[in-house]
Amino acid sequence: LARMRRSEVLVRNLDPESLPALLPDPPLAHAAYELLRGGKIPPRPPAEATASRKVSVLTHGLRLIVGEKDVELARRRRALPQLAGNLAGKELLPGILGIDRRRLAGAVWKMAAASYENQTQEVLAGWQRKVFFDFGRRFARVQGQLVPGIFGWVVAARGVADDNLAWEVFDVARTYPWQKALSDLATVHVDGDELDLGTRKVRFRRRFFRSKQRPVRVPVRERPETEDPADWLEGFDSEGVCSYPKEDLVIEDYAVFLQKKAVALLSAENRRTEPFVSSLLDGVDLKETLRNLHEGKIYVQELGRAPGSAGSVVVIFDEDPTGLEFPYCMTWHGEHDQESDMAFYSTDPFEQVVGPGITRATYGAFMMTYPPRRVFDVWQDRDYRMAHDKAELLTLAAIDYSEEKLVVHVAAKPPAERLGRYAALQKKRLVHIPLGALSPMTLKKIRVVHLLAGHDKRAVADRYIW
Known part of the structure; x- marks a missing residue:
């Protein structure tokens, strides 16, 4: 019955990375509450202040455009709680402000979605937002909670989109700008595995922790970052640009799939049904x-039998009528006899550097034709001066370079009649496949392209491509 006395009690500074594992609520909720304790709703910061930054370079000279990582990161960490407090703060009692947890979830989604769209150039649909909140609400109910925490948000984000959105949600929710890694006291990192609190573990690619002091592994892939963005610019010293082989395999396989689908569509058009006789x-x-x-x-x-085999494939995601959204145009040849020649236009890859000598872009459209090493630079070819836009130019090139009678055309709307007549003059036929008839997830996967500044970057590309 003697009183227990603890000895050797040490005071330490907690690593900011440990906050999601130890705090009962998301660190962002604590940060927003700290701002609301003053009795006033914090002012709403500009939207760009809460978006995660991209590392960018200029093609001429590879000069760093976006830098000062520590300064920008600190500014963003301060802006996130301000926006959360502005959107989720409400008056609980006269003169007393608090956090509305439902509104907080909306603020997390708003900030994470903006960063996700900025990083990936993908627009989140309304149904994804609805499913995100529906899943979070039902997950909290199953767990015996009133509202979901970090774990529920991250899993919901991964379910409605991918690891990139899940990362952005986690990155926003873990924000507590006043906890520093450096302090007068020694800093300690408390791993969730060190807490004997009935831990549930789910094995995924990166380790995150659920709130309520119950560590859980959350399915989010770690995104590599650099302390000094200028280090990544050193990778652009080599001449020439090449592709990422794993992406080449995916897009080549998808082109074969589209060729088979086009042949199947024509076969179905010529199908004949009759009563059984003999x-x-x-x-x-x-x-x-x-x-x-x-x-x-x-x-x-x-x-029915298709009138031939399928050759060139052109996939048009966005016609880019202004010519400003997808300004980067390129033609490159297959490196061996198993790769097609390709011409495409995309977002400027140098606006998003993801690794040393590794850039990321989003296709506006691309054209593929086989066998390789036949295509002249279509963007400099004067034979295509009559094209009305870049998408039409790629379609004309697909017709000219196709060695088969059928040319696969994938787009939101059918090709113009003049393109069909142009193909007919060469005894070829455009086979249109509506973009909406294909899997959105697959289209999203093949629409991303990474350009490497030299073949030597392929050895390390796996670490940086996301």
Whole structure:
């Protein structure tokens, strides 16, 4: 019954990275509350102040455009709680302000979505926002909570989009700008595995912790960063630009898939169905048989034959009528006999440097044709001066360089009639596949391209490409 006395009690400074594991609420909620304790709603900062930055370079001279990482990061860390307090703060009692946790979730989504769209050039749809909040609410109910915490937000973000959105959500929610890694006291990092609190673990690619002092691994991929962005610019010393081989394999396979789909569409157009008499032809047509079940007949089908094989493939995500959103135009040849030649236009890759000599861009459109090493630089070819825009130029090039009769055209709307006539003069045919008929997730995957400043960057590209 003697009183227990603790000895060797030491006071230490807690590493900011440990806050999500130890605080019962998201660190951002604590930071916003600190601002609201003064009795006033904090002013709303500009939207660009809360967005995560991109490392950019100029093509001429590779001069650093966006730098001063520590200064910008500190400014953003101060702006995030201000916006959270502005959006989630409300008067609980006369003269007493507090945090509305539902509004806080909305603030986290708003800030994370803005950073995500800035980094990836992908626009989040309204249904993704709705599913994010629906999942968070139901997840909290299953866990016996009123509102979700960091873990619920991150898992919901990964479910409605990908690891990049999950990272942005986590990066926003863990913000507490006044906790410093350097202090007069020794800094300690408390790992969630060191806490014996009934830990549940889910193994994913990066380790994050759930609030309420119950560490959990959250499915978020770590995004490499550099202390000095100028270090990444040293990777642009080598001449020439090359692609990332793993992305090449994905886009080549998808081009083959589109070729097969185009042939299948034409075959379906020429399909013929008739009542069974003496031959099964190409098999029983179950759909037509069930539709005419009252006749007591079996219908068989004869599959049509496409008028040829598919050759060049052109995929148009955005026609870019102004010519400003996707200014970067390029033509490159396949490195071996298993790769196609490609021409494309995209966002400026030098506006987003993700590693040493590694840039990231988003396709506006691309054209692929096989066999390789045949294509002249289509952007300098005077034969295509009559093209109305860049998307039409790629379509004309796809027709000219196709060695097969069928040219696959993937876009939101069918090609212009003059393009069909241009193909007919060469005894070829444009086969249109609506962009909406294809998987959005696959299109999102193939739309991202990374350009490497030299073949030597391929050895380290896996660490930086996301």
